Amino acid sequence: MALDTTNEKPAKARGAKKPAASKPAAKSAGAALPLKPLSDTLRSVLAGNLQARVASEIVTGDMAEVAELLNQVLERFSDAEHRKHVAAQEIDQALDGLIALVREGDLSRWNTTTEDPQLAPLLEGFGKVIETLRTFVREINEAALRLSSSANQVLAASTQHETSSTEQAAAIHETTATMEELKHASAQIAENAGAVARVAEETLGAARAGRGAIAEFIQAMQQIRSDGIAVADSIAKLSKRVERIGTVVEVIDEIADRSDLLALNAALEGSRAGEAGKGFSIVAAEMRRLAENVLDSTKEIKSLITEIREATANAGSAADASKIATESGEKLGAVAAQAVEGILAGVQETSDAARVINLATQQQRTATEQVVASMAEIEDVTRQTTQASKQATGASAELSQLAGRLAELIKRFKAD
Amino acid sequence: MPSENVLEVFRSGLLTPLPRAPSFLLGVTGHRGEVLPVVDLLRFLAKGEARIMPRTRIFVGVSGTYVAGVVADTVLGLRRILVSDILPPPVGADAATEHMLGVVAGPTAEETINLLNFSKLLQTARQRAVTR
Numbered sequence: 001m002a003l004d005t006t007n008e009k010p011a012k013a014r015g016a017k018k019p020a021a022s023k024p025a026a027k028s029a030g031a032a033l034p035l036k037p038l039s040d041t042l043r044s045v046l047a048g049n050l051q052a053r054v055a056s057e058i059v060t061g062d063m064a065e066v067a068e069l070l071n072q073v074l075e076r077f078s079d080a081e082h083r084k085h086v087a088a089q090e091i092d093q094a095l096d097g098l099i100a101l102v103r104e105g106d107l108s109r110w111n112t113t114t115e116d117p118q119l120a121p122l123l124e125g126f127g128k129v130i131e132t133l134r135t136f137v138r139e140i141n142e143a144a145l146r147l148s149s150s151a152n153q154v155l156a157a158s159t160q161h162e163t164s165s166t167e168q169a170a171a172i173h174e175t176t177a178t179m180e181e182l183k184h185a186s187a188q189i190a191e192n193a194g195a196v197a198r199v200a201e202e203t204l205g206a207a208r209a210g211r212g213a214i215a216e217f218i219q220a221m222q223q224i225r226s227d228g229i230a231v232a233d234s235i236a237k238l239s240k241r242v243e244r245i246g247t248v249v250e251v252i253d254e255i256a257d258r259s260d261l262l263a264l265n266a267a268l269e270g271s272r273a274g275e276a277g278k279g280f281s282i283v284a285a286e287m288r289r290l291a292e293n294v295l296d297s298t299k300e301i302k303s304l305i306t307e308i309r310e311a312t313a314n315a316g317s318a319a320d321a322s323k324i325a326t327e328s329g330e331k332l333g334a335v336a337a338q339a340v341e342g343i344l345a346g347v348q349e350t351s352d353a354a355r356v357i358n359l360a361t362q363q364q365r366t367a368t369e370q371v372v373a374s375m376a377e378i379e380d381v382t383r384q385t386t387q388a389s390k391q392a393t394g395a396s397a398e399l400s401q402l403a404g405r406l407a408e409l410i411k412r413f414k415a416d
Numbered sequence: 417m418p419s420e421n422v423l424e425v426f427r428s429g430l431l432t433p434l435p436r437a438p439s440f441l442l443g444v445t446g447h448r449g450e451v452l453p454v455v456d457l458l459r460f461l462a463k464g465e466a467r468i469m470p471r472t473r474i475f476v477g478v479s480g481t482y483v484a485g486v487v488a489d490t491v492l493g494l495r496r497i498l499v500s501d502i503l504p505p506p507v508g509a510d511a512a513t514e515h516m517l518g519v520v521a522g523p524t525a526e527e528t529i530n531l532l533n534f535s536k537l538l539q540t541a542r543q544r545a546v547t548r
Contacts, residue, residue: 257427257471265424267494272419281494288493 035063038070050078083116090114094123097130105413107134137413144407151400158396162389169382176375183368190361193354200351207347211340218333225326232319239312242305249301256294263288418517421534423476423483425491428454428468438545442468445485452476454485455541461512479535482542495529502531515540 037058044052053074054067090113097110110130114120263284270281431443431454440460444451454474456466466472466487474485502518517531 261425261427261473264491264493265426268419268422268424271494285493 038063038067041070041074045074045077050074050081087114087116087119090116090119090123094126098126101130101133107137108414133413134415137410138415141407141410141413141415144403144410148400148403148407151396151403155393155396155400158389158393162386162393165382165386165389169379169386172375172379172382176372176379179368179372179375183365183372186361186365186368190358190365193357193361197351197354197358200347200354203347204344204351207340207344211337211344214333214337214340218330218337221326221330221333225323225330228319228322228326232316232323235312235315235319239309239316242308242312246302246305249298249305253295253298253302256291256298259291260288260295263291417475417477417532417534419494421477421479423478425473425475425488427470428472428474428487431468440541441545442466442487445474447476447485450483452483452485454487456487457537458487460537460541461515463512477534477538479538482538484538484541497529497531505530 037054041052041054053071056064056067056071059067100106100109107130110127114123266284267281267288270277270279270284273280426447429445429447431445433443434441434453437443440456442454442456444453446452458464458466466489468487473488473491475488475491477484477486497520501520503521504518505513505516506519507513515533515537517533520529520531522528
């Protein structure tokens with residue numbers, strides 16, 4: 001097709017020239033009859049054989065001169081035709097290069113030279129433009145490749161950043177959860193410490209009550225001891241009184257015994273006096289019976305006194321035992337009081353420690369809450385960062401894609 | 417003891433033992449300004465020995481001109497006994513029997529009263545004391 005189009009121009013040009021060329025032929029044919037070699041040669045030229053010439057041997061005279069001239073004309077025509085053909089070929093070549101450039105972006109196939117002085121500046125200009133384009137394409141290609149690799153690196157970095165950011169977000173989330181748990185745990189500790197403090201407070205109260213009770217117990221023991229001493233005194237006094245009663249009874253006994261003897265002797269005197277002393281004897285016997293009654297009574301009193309003595313001795317030993325018991329009770333009470341003092345001190349310390357723990361855990365809870373809040377902020381920021389890095393990754397992916405596409409596009413232009 | 421042989425009864429005071437005296441002669445004591453020998457009947461009759469306590473009774477026995485104190489375990493009192501109630505002492509008994517006037521039967525065997533022949537008793541005592 002390209003050849004067809006290119007051939008049209010030379011055909012026209014030929015048509016335009018043909019009358020000029022055929023004019024001498026028609027002039028020569030009208031001059032002489034034996035023009036057959038000339039017309040044959042012209043026909044042969046017209047048929048396409050541009051090398052056809054009039055043979056000089058077959059013509060003579062004027063005809064030879066005409067033939068010589070015709071041959072010269074034909075030579076010139078042939079040269080012009082040849083030049084025209086070469087130019088057309090060069091133009092075809094240039095057109096081919098341009099077509100390749102336009103169709104396939106192939107800049108490499110431009111390699112056209114000409115000797116045609118008319119075509120040369122044009123082709124030179126084309127050549128310069130194409131050289132510039134080639135340089136452009138080369139540079140653009142290089143830049144696109146660089147851009148692509150840079151975009152890929154950016155994409156990789158962005159992807160890594162996104163991954164690490166996601167990991168960081170997960171870690172922060174975990175940390176936040178842990179801090180939350182820690183907060184709960186510290187709240188629990190605070191609660192427990194509060195319970196311990198309460199229990200310690202109750203124990204303190206109980207121990208104080210115990211101390212008071214022990215003090216009362218010791219007081220009661222002292223009271224019992226003093227009472228016991230009073231009882232022992234009373235028993236001693238009673239014993240003395242009983243002794244005194246004993247001596248008195250002894251005196252009465254003595255008197256009764258003497259009375260008995262006296263009455264007996266009186267009865268003897270009475271019996272010696274015979275009938276006259278009979279009444280006296282009876283009175284004396286009666287006296288003696290009274291004395292014996294008194295003696296019996298005193299004997300009974302003596303046995304009673306003995307019993308009382310034994311009873312008081314028992315009471316005295318019991319009072320002594322009670323005294324010893326109360327003393328040991330007092331000592332035990334003192335020991336118990338000391339123990340309760342120790343308990344009080346310990347419980348006080350426990351209470352203080354629990355209060356301190358409570359306070360510390362409350363502070364810890366506040367601090368943990370602050371940390372949790374900070375962690376939430378950090379998490380928020382990290383989320384934003386992740387989002388941003390995702391966007392950056394997307395953008396860089398797009399960029400990478402675009403760079404690849406650009407490189408692809410640029411590849412269509414072959415520079416070399 | 418028959419009451420005619422008893423002067424009076426008193427409580428034993430301090431007895432002063434006599435050297436080389438028979439064992440039944442416990443000693444002498446002062447009574448109403450006189451020196452009175454004291455005899456232990458239980459030892460004399462070989463029936464044990466008397467225990468002298470602050471309240472031990474000593475009666476003053478009289479037989480003619482002889483006066484002696486006799487240690488008594490207890491003095492129960494004076495009793496009137498009819499002569500018809502006195503039975504002869506049991507025959508062929510120990511040494512105590514020969515110094516008895518008789519026996520008065522009581523309601524029970526334990527309340528049987530032995531009547532001592534104080535004159536004979538004193539006589540035997542004197543004889544024993546002298547024979548030594």
